[in-house]
Amino acid sequence: MCGIVGAVASRNVVPILIEGLSRLEYRGYDSAGVAVLDGTIKRVRAVGRVAEMQNKANAEHLTGQVGIGHTRWATHGGVTESNAHPHVSRGDIAVVHNGIIENHDEQRTRLKLLGYVFESQTDTEVIAHLIHYYTAQGKDLLAAVKSAVAELTGAFAISVISVKTPDYMVCARLGCPLLIGLGEGENFIASDVSAVLSVTRNVIYLEDGDVAEIKREGVTIFDRDGLVATRQVHKSDVSLASMELGPYSHFMQKEIHEQPRAVTDTIEAIIDDNRFSPALFGDGAEAVFDQVDSVLILAAGTSYYAGLTAKYWLESLAEIPVNVEIASEYRYRKSVPNPKQLIVTISQSGETLDTMEALKHAKSLGQTLTLAICNVQESAIPRASKLVLYTRAGAEIGVASTKAFTTQLIALFTLAVTLAKQRALLSPVQEQTYLGELRHLPGSIQHALNLxxxxxxxxxxxxxxxxxxxxxxxxxxxxxxxxxxxxxxxxxxxxxxxxxxxxxxxxxxxxxxxxxxxxxxxxxxxxxxxxxxxxxxxxxxxxxxxxxxxxxxxxxxxxxxxxxxxxxxxxxxxxxxxxxxxxxxxxxxxxxxxxxxxxxxxxxxxxxx
Structure with a gap:
């Protein structure tokens, strides 16, 4: 839920960090901070919005060519400056962290016995001290991070800088999103592509268990087995304009009014092909749908309500049994697995941890027929799924989901009709009727907006x-x-x-x-x-x-x-x-x-x- 950004460059990275944090503020806005290397670790933190921290950074004339930044959404510890990130260990190691370290109490006790003094209530400070401990044993920063993350239980995305290695940073992820932005003679990290759009569009999405070394001249990624890994470079098509308010007072207002366009973009492929086809869901979808005898929808929050709506459509049109479960509850109960059940996960970001863990649990039970409905290309949940249907809502900044929800409903309706067709329950006349209703829907939404x-x-x-x-x-x-x-x-x-x-x-x-x-x-x-x-x-x-x-x-x-x-x-x-x-x-x-x-x-x- 927090936002992370980092940069290694031959120029002052503070403006890059602050701009990136301002674009990530929707991910967390209890407090914000940056730390840069300039002979020592120089750190500025503030409770409140990024603008408060920016004023302090400007007043202190903060500069540096290697740095990390963070916007916090409080989990462990109250909203105070001492709990704000980055966290520093003995003036040498600075860390930003997204996620929760479940064994932080155990590690805190151990580190206190080793002489480490804690200045915050956070689980993150454990990471900083643990990495420092391993560097004190003679390990370089990369090796120290690898050793530290091996001892952490939970979910995390972290980025680490050290005074002893002033020309690079190390980052790692497990269960929380983190990407690398590739520049010319400079490279970046972030928890969301929006944070680096002003400096690059070429990004690498790290996979679970990856640890990466980020230098000016390039990046090296190691997989969970410690082997050098090659990850695909993607060119982001997210536009900076979509991240701006334009004539609107709030992003929520903007995104409500963008729904006719978002719905149009989401149904475009269906309408252009003038049919409902399994191919919309990816290669092999027809074979998957042939096996399906029931559907289980896993989601959280607004996406869960989209799933509840889909239950009506799927059971009435495709005549297939459907169960809808809150993702955070599903994996903590004993369920009866069915290898012929289609597991549908719904997530705007594709990184919702509860939903991702529910998907992993379903797969561990042998339920491999999986479909993700998601708004973010190449995010974790689609990558872990056999099939995927991307909604085309565009960037959604407002915390309260609007256009992501309506486009999820479009995707789920498409699934219901496609399964009905696959099961010989949809006549050609009815298919054309549904296509006509989709074509008219954006106009009807505009009429509703006029109210x-x-x-x-x-x-x-x-x-x-x-x-x-x-x-x-x-x-x-x-x-x-x-x-x-x-x-x-x-x-x-x-x-x-x-x-x-x-x-x-x-x-x-x-x-x-x-x-x-x-x-x-x-x-x-x-x-x-x-x-x-x-x-x-x-x-x-x-x-x-x-x-x-x-x-x-x-x-x-x-x-x-x-x-x-x-x-x-x-x-x-x-x-x-x-x-x-x-x-x-x-x-x-x-x-x-x-x-x-x-x-x-x-x-x-x-x-x-």
Whole structure:
């Protein structure tokens, strides 16, 4: 969840580090720091945003040609300058770290007995002292890092510099993302490609267990067996413009409004080919799909709600049993493996640790039919999967996922229809109908975005509330869950979601005039049931805010507010109804004055358990 950047060059790298950290700030923003080599280790740290640290670095005229930087999302220890990275051991070793060291207590006890004094509460300081210990035994920095990481349990991406070796740095990864950026006479490391886009587009993604030596003239990578490894060089197609706000006030606002384009880009391959084909999922997909007798979806957060929506599509269209599990729970229970089950992992970043570990666990049980749905090319989860379908949402900076979610839904719908076709359950006429509905979807999303002025007015009724309830039925229940998550993530209003039919089994006790109730009520087969549930709310004095379709025949009245999307879009309705709940959360947060893009206690890429 933290951000890492490093550079080895023949110029002052401090501006490069600070710019990189500013682009990584969405990954963690409790504190920030940089350390450079300039005869000694010179370090600047600050609690708060990168800008606070930058002011201190400028005031101290910090310069150096080898350096590392970090933005922190606190795990071990509070948000204090002493807990901020980089951490230094005896003025010689400086380390930045993303991840969690599970055996840090054991190592801390050992190192204290060896005379090391700890200045922070973090697990990271253990790494710095452990590396120093091995350099004190006569090992060079590379060998010391290899020895140290061999003793660490957990997940980590680290970068290390030393006063004794002022012309290079060493980095290592296990379970957390880390890449190398290749320049001309200079090289870089980062936890995300966005941090190095201003200096290079040529990147190498390190694999689990890799340790690398980074010098000006080149890099050397060693695999988990200590052998020199060759890793493929990729040319990043992420644009710097996509990382800029442009005319928008927040990245979340920008990304909500980018959804027509993101959806268009994601469905482009399907529409261009005018069919749903297993080839969309990679080589060998047809053979894999022929073997599948059930589906298990593993995901976390918003991606989990995408999986819940997909369950409705997969079971109704492909007539295949589907189970959806929270990734962090799956591997800690005894399950019954099925080698014919398709394991579908969903992750925006492709680096979500809970999901990655769940995938590893499934494979360890002999479940090798794996498919990743992901937004980031060449990230860890796709690399570990047999098949992959990349969404084309583009860079998503706002912590609260928006366009990544809607494009995940597109990918999952594509999977459902493709499996239905593979299982001879899809007629050519129905296939063309679904293709037509996909073609029209971006326009329908734009129409939903045009409802923003009305939703902005609704937000005024939420901004001073402490609680809200979201209701949906069928395949719209997961969208109610997503709406509640968005509201609580960025406005800090406590929100819960329930299937509307469950209201009378407990949640109705919460309903009064201070509990706004949001209802997702498309014109589908469950509409009349939803209307009955709404009457239960009104009878208890609850105020209803209904997102309906144009032909749903709702009438506004006292305590019942209605906003209508232009038309019902059939089976793709969950995607369309996602847009209004995103906008409601965004405008409620604006009115409350919260940090929309960087909500407290949260970070974008969750690479810790």
């Amino acid at each position: 923003e002025p009305q939703i902005r007015e609704w937000a005024k009724a939420f901004a001073h509330k402490h609680h809200a309830l979201f209701l949906g039925r069928g395949m719209h229940y997961p969208i109610a869950l997503e709406g509640a998550l968005k509201l609580k993530e960025i406005s800090y209003i406590h929100a819960e979601a329930y299937p509307a039919g469950e209201l009378k089994h407990g949640p109705l006790a919460l309903v009064d005039e201070d509990m706004p109730v949001v209802v997702i009520a498309p014109n589908d087969t469950l509409l009349e049931k939803v209307k009955s549930n709404m009457q239960e709310v009104r009878a208890r004095g609850g105020e209803l805010f209904v997102f309906a379709d144009a032909d749903s025949h709702f009438t506004e009245s006292e305590g019942v507010h209605v906003i209508r999307t232009p038309r019902h879009v059939g089976i793709l309705s969950p995607i369309l109804h996602t847009i209004p709940v995103q906008l409601l959360a965004y405008h409620a947060a604006l009115l409350k004055g919260t940090d929309v893009d960087k909500p407290r206690n949260l970070a974008k890429s969750v690479t810790v358990e």
